[in-house]
Amino acid sequence: MDLTATTQHLASAAADLVRLVPGKLIDPVLSGVLLTADAHGVVLGANDRERTARVSRGALVHTEGRVLVPAKPLAETLRALTQPQVRLVVEGSRLAIRADGARFALPLLDVDLHPGAPESAVGGSTVSGSQFAAALATVATTASRDEALPIFTGVRLRSEGDRLVLRATDRYRMAIASVPWSADTEIDLMVPAALLAEVGKQVAHIDRVTLQATENHLALAWSDTVVTTAVLDGSFLSETKLALSDADTHIEADADTLTAATRRVALYSDPRGVVQLEAGDTELRLRATDHQAGEAEEPVKATITGGRTSPSFQSRYLLDALRPFAGTRVRLAIQPGMRATVLTAVDPGEVDLRYILMPMLPPKV
The missing domain is CATH 3.10.150.10 (DNA Polymerase III, subunit A, domain 2)
Structure with missing residues (x-):
């Protein structure tokens, strides 16, 4: 050669x-x-x-x-x-x-x-590369990295009409994103998240990505690249097992402002990194306290309706949940007690994203 x-x-x-x-x-x-x-x-x-x-x-x-x-x-x-x-x-x-x-x-x-390399995929369903990358940037990073629990290390890709829905969870949070796609067949596969995270980085500026599924493998093709992977068992992964319709507090706020306040207040959180969100009439007040670090609170202007539920979250998970909504207004639908909070965009785009976050027990004073 x-x-x-x-x-x-x-x-x-x-x-x-x-x-x-x-x-x-x-x-x-x-x-x-x-x-x-x-x-x-x-x-x-x-x-x-x-x-x-x-x-x-x-x-x-x-x-x-x-x-x-x-x-x-x-x-x-x-x-x-x-x-x-x-x-x-x-x-x-x-x-x-x-x-x-x-x-x-x-x-x-x-x-x-050597076992060889795959041939180029022929046919299959297609999705916008930029939209697929935007969805994977959030969903793939939500999957668990603990190889001892392989069923939580993947992203479930499922066709639902003219949308491709992506789901992942590490048991403490779940991200669900859907993007438009042109489907020639239905798919429902659990794909390793680590691979999809890298695929997302490589297709961010690609026009179209082709997906071709079999019972045990998924092939993805774009430009001059073809990737295939064995799939996991992910039929269990669904948000339908979570009660998401009993929210008694709805909050709308600027995602960037809320993110910045969370970072500052989290500096004074306990070893678990817990930050409490307290809903008022026209503002959301973030609080954190620790016997050694001290205490902090900061208000964020917000539109608040409903009750006055005040959940606590691990700050790093809350920051991860807010990150995909950067530059927009975010809506938090808060359920009472130790039940999930759902984050969505006030004005969603082509990539429809929901981030489900489980609360933490509030810090002991």
Whole structure:
């Protein structure tokens, strides 16, 4: 194999691939990147037997070929190069990376042991890349990171008419977002949140993303990238198991103002980071107290209707809940007692988002 390519394009492809499929450190073959060069350019592929990725880039191919090399060293080397062009050429048992007099060489792994990379997805349902990314920025980060509870580490993707609904929870909070989509079939799958979080970052400026589902796998395709992943069992994940219709207090406030006040007051919270929201007539008063840190309170102008429920929340979860509503007004529907509070946008856009937050016991005075 022998090819010349634009360094920046090849480096971005390798970096995207490594983030989509980090690889199995215990198996060098599954931690490798499969490079396939032909008349159409070069394809970088990865497969760890649970997820796969394939990224294509244009290249001037002098000699067609197929090799397997360690993925991360290739990505890091390409990222570090400042020369505009780079040449990849097989030299004996190594792949040489040449750029204006510099030479780096990676060992060739056994390409015949690699399971291969996915072909491009054909057909499937489509969603706006920017809207999908906006939904995933909130929903995917709400899933649990505790691998001991894998059923909470995914995002449930479910088609509901002309909307694709995304749901995730870590048992203390839940985020639900829906986006318009063009569906050719119904889907209902639980997809690892870590992968979708990275997909969201890569498709933020992409026009369309294609989703193609089977019983045990989901394929996502955009531009020159195709990703597949095994799915989890997520049929249990639904907000219908939560009582969300008994709110007795409704609060509307500027999300940025409320976020800033929460950060300041949380500096004086107890070790759990608990902040109390006390609803008044025309303002929402945030309070926090700790025997060592002291105490703080700050009012935020708000439109308040209904009762005077005063829930307490862990500040970091409240800040996470407010983050997707930045730059807008947010509505809090507060239920009495230790029941969930629902945050929504006062004027929702194409991405319809609901964030369900469980309260904490108030701090002991």
